[in-house]
Amino acid sequence: MTEDIRWEVVEESTLSLPDHEAIAALLGQAFPDWSHWYVGGRDYAGMQPERRVIGRSEDGVVLAHVGIRRMFITVGGEDVLVGDTGIVAVSPRLQGTGVGRELMTRTHAVLEGLRVPYGFLGAGENRIPFYARMGWHEIDGAVGTFSAFTADGAGISETEQGGWMVLPVAERLEDWPAGPIWLNGQQV
Numbered sequence: 001m002t003e004d005i006r007w008e009v010v011e012e013s014t015l016s017l018p019d020h021e022a023i024a025a026l027l028g029q030a031f032p033d034w035s036h037w038y039v040g041g042r043d044y045a046g047m048q049p050e051r052r053v054i055g056r057s058e059d060g061v062v063l064a065h066v067g068i069r070r071m072f073i074t075v076g077g078e079d080v081l082v083g084d085t086g087i088v089a090v091s092p093r094l095q096g097t098g099v100g101r102e103l104m105t106r107t108h109a110v111l112e113g114l115r116v117p118y119g120f121l122g123a124g125e126n127r128i129p130f131y132a133r134m135g136w137h138e139i140d141g142a143v144g145t146f147s148a149f150t151a152d153g154a155g156i157s158e159t160e161q162g163g164w165m166v167l168p169v170a171e172r173l174e175d176w177p178a179g180p181i182w183l184n185g186q187q188v
């Protein structure tokens with residue numbers, strides 16, 4: 001049984017410090033290896049999102065969260081507008097109960113509302129099957145270069161092969177350009 005969750009889609013500028021702290025608290029639990037990162041009101045990984053999908057308990061605890069930011073990336077030399085999607089998290093005690101599916105359904109609606117050609121994300125480690133089940137497609141063999149997250153803020157380029165996934169929104173999957181992906185910045 002899923003408990004009652006109050007869902008909202010919020011623009012970044014409407015968030016208060018307690019909101020940021022509540023989101024950071026969830027992220028610290030959902031990403032325990034990065035719990036040193038999500039302290040206080042620090043509720044972002046790399047680039048700060050412009051919009052968030054948030055699910056809260058009745059008493060305001062953040063139980064589910066996604067961040068989205070529109071950005072242009074370069075794919076095979078072409079500019080592509082994407083809704084970069086990240087900091088996807090469900091409270092550990094609710095994982096595996098369908099909350100992640102609900103969260104991603106709501107995320108897809110936001111991406112559609114933004115009318116971006118594609119949703120885009122870099123799936124960490126073993127999360128590809130989850131996103132694939134939610135309708136995202138891994139770009140076969142794609143190599144992506146992005147600015148890494150470093151504690152001292154240095155934007156060092158890192159390249160990763162595999163795990164780059166897109167969700168066709170206003171454009172077709174077949175029209176995603178071939179070639180290397182340059183984020184030219186950080187991921188959400």
Ligand SMILES: CC(C)(COP(=O)(O)OP(=O)(O)OC[C@H]1O[C@@H](n2cnc3c(N)ncnc32)[C@H](O)[C@@H]1OP(=O)(O)O)[C@@H](O)C(=O)NCCC(=O)NCCS
Nearest residue numbers: 030088089090095096097098099100101124127129130133
């Ligand atoms: C990833 C995460 C958001 C998924 O949320 P969740 O609430 O556990 O997912 P759900 O229970 O809604 O599962 C949704 C679907 O994905 C499937 N799924 C989930 N994890 C899966 C996995 N590792 N492999 C295959 N399928 C998976 C479920 O079987 C379910 O399928 P169905 O709805 O068709 O039956 C959540 O586990 C989480 O917060 N993990 C820690 C943080 C993290 O890794 N975030 C992603 C970073 S890239």
